[in-house]
Each structure stands twice: as C-alpha cells, then as structure tokens.
Amino acid sequence: MTKPRERGRPKGGSDSRGRILAAALEEFGERGYDGATIRSIAARAGVDSALVHHYFGTKADLFAEAADLPLRPDVVVPMILSGPRDEVGERIVRYILEAFERDEVRRRGVMLLRTAVGGKIGSPLVVGFLSRELLPRVANRLDVPDAELRADLVASQVAGMLVVRYVLRIQPIADAPIDELVRRVGPTIQRYLFD
C-alpha cells in the first residue's frame, strides 16, 4: 500500500501529509467513520480542509489509507500458532495486548473497532477482513473439529476485551496490567481452541 507519492520527499515540505494522516487516525478512532469530518481532521492537523482532498482524494480514500493495520495476518498468525501448544491462548492475548499498547496500533485498532461495530462503511470493511483474511487463516491451522466456530469464539472474546478496555475504557479492566489479563483470559482462548 505504499503510495508512489512518498518517493523523493516533498522539497520544502512541512510534512502536512503526515500530520493529516495522523489526525485522520485520531479522528476516525474517536468518532468513527461517519462522525469524523474532513474539516475536523484538517483542523486537528492544522491545515485547510481542501488540502486533505488534495493529498488523499475522497474521504473513503483517506480512510482506506489510514486504516491498513501494521499487522500482517499472514505472517503473524503462523508465528503465534506455532510454538508450545498449551500456551497458545496466553501468547495470543499477550501479543494483542502488547501490540495495542503501542500508540499507532491502538489508534488504528480502536478506529477499526469503532467503525466495524458502529456504522455502515466500516462494517463490510472490517467484517470482510476478519472473515476472509484472519479467521480462516486461524481455522486452517487448527487440527480440531469445528475449527471455524472456535475461531469465532476466540474473536468474540478478543474483540470484547479490546472494546471494553480500549474503546469504552471501563474500569478496572481498562487499567489492569497485561500480565493479569493474560492470566485470566489466556485460558479462555486455550479452551475455545482445543477443548
């Protein structure tokens, strides 16, 4: 998804493009696809709204550019699912939580959760990603019956945990240490996968 535009960094540029992208990430994350406006994104980036269109075209284009997670499922899934089988559940929970502690991942993740659950455009976008890219990849590597249902159950617990912790920010789970959540939620994932 690297745009050819990146080549040869704009001459006297003040990196407006980058700031717009960061602002879009935050706005989409806080307000969802529909709630975020080109104007609010431009204002947050400290530029004019027309400049947003100039760089990224339509609002949907901007979303697509801001949305692609820095998590490649085709490399991450095999990495996590290999290794000691009886710790897979904990590894999944820990990997995701540690990823979400990184600013840029959490922003993108929250944004995707919001738009997936909250609105018209996000729904096919994220649901398509989940059910065509991620979940089948997980199910394929499980040599157990009902692999698809198990993958769905894992997704349900992971999604619920992320929503309550990072989107709704309900206490005390919002500030619980990662180790504690790994200890509590890891066995759940383990059970869904292999019991």
Place this chain on the structure above:
Amino acid sequence: MTKPRERGRPKGGSDSRGRILAAALEEFGERGYDGATIRSIAARAGVDSALVHHYFGTKADLFAEAADLPLRPDVVVPMILSGPRDEVGERIVRYILEAFERDEVRRRGVMLLRTAVGGKIGSPLVVGFLSRELLPRVANRLDVPDAELRADLVASQVAGMLVVRYVLRIQPIADAPIDELVRRVGPTIQRYLFD
C-alpha cells in the same frame, strides 16, 4: 420513563407514534445514532419527518425514548445470580441469548451496542449504564476478591459474543444454536466469576 402523553390514546389516531418508535428502533439499530436520520425514520414509519419532531422533540429525545431496554438489571441480576452456583455461567449466557432471540430485545440491544462502540452520544449513555447500574450490581453479589475485574471480564465476553453474533453477524457463530454457545461460553463466565 412513561410519557404522560400515553394517557387516553389519541382519539381517531392511526398509531403513528408507535410506528415512529418502531421505525426509530430499527433505524438506530441498523445505522447507529449518527447514521440514522429523522427523515429515514419518518420514511420507514410512513409519515412526515416533521411529525417525528412533533411527537418526540429532538433526535436525542427520540433516541432516549427508544433506547430504554425492557431488562431491569435490579430484578434480573439477583434472579440469575441466585440458584446453583456452579451453573451461574451457563445461566447467564442462556438468559442473554434467549433474550436476544426476542425481536424487540435484539433490536434495542443491537442499537445500544452500535451506539456504545460507534459514536459520541451513545458512549457515555451506555458506558454510564454499564458501569453505574449493571456491573456494580453484579460485583456486589460476588463474595470473591477482585469482584469488579471479574464483572468486567464477564462483560467483555458477553459483549464480544453479542457483537460478533448479532451485530457483525459473522458465520458460523451467528447461526449457532443457543445450546452450543451455552456449552462453550458458559464455562468461561463461570471461570471469570469464581476461579
């Protein structure tokens, strides 16, 4: 929240008020608070958009009126948490799933999930309900350490299950029989509550 308006049913009325309320439920459920429009609600109810304002005032008023769930937490929570302790997890999952099979509950529930995760207005509304009404009530009846965190974990799994099954409608979990989900998810809730 029963409006005094209900008294003495409009004389030659054609029940537009009721149809508007039903339409609002569906529109909010399908598109979220921001996505639903007064016009779309009016169109679905087969009336003029001005009539919606006439009956319910602002859009937020209409939402508030449509949103109040027919599930009283102060009566439901004690009912479920009493009874055999080692089946509490399964009872919770079964009760919620069976409730969501009823049309009017599922509509309101999906609407609340959407707006809670997806947008500005819903978030304080639903988060406030959860963290001031429902979760403390659950935590209060648990005689275990970390009761609040346990209640949060239960909420995370329940919310995730509802989102994946009823909002995103990802297969196969979307069409899985209730008994199967009770069997798989019940023990998770049980573990979160008492282990």
Place this chain on the structure above:
DNA sequence: GTCTATATCGTGATAGAC
C-alpha cells in the same frame, strides 16, 4: 393530527488564486 414550506447549518468536494 398531519404535512408543506422554509430557515439554518454543516457536510464533502471543486476551482482557482497566490
């Protein structure tokens, strides 16, 4: 009770000046 007409605002998007 119901709808027409309209006021007002904020949105996405474009053209073009500097």
Place this chain on the structure above:
DNA sequence: GTCTATCACGATATAGAC
C-alpha cells in the same frame, strides 16, 4: 504547497396551513 471562495446537498428543526 497552501488556502480562499464557493457549490450542491442533506441534515435538524421550526412555523404555520389545512
């Protein structure tokens, strides 16, 4: 590269006719 000016559109909301 960046912004001013503007357009077309659809939104909420109100006033008032019937």
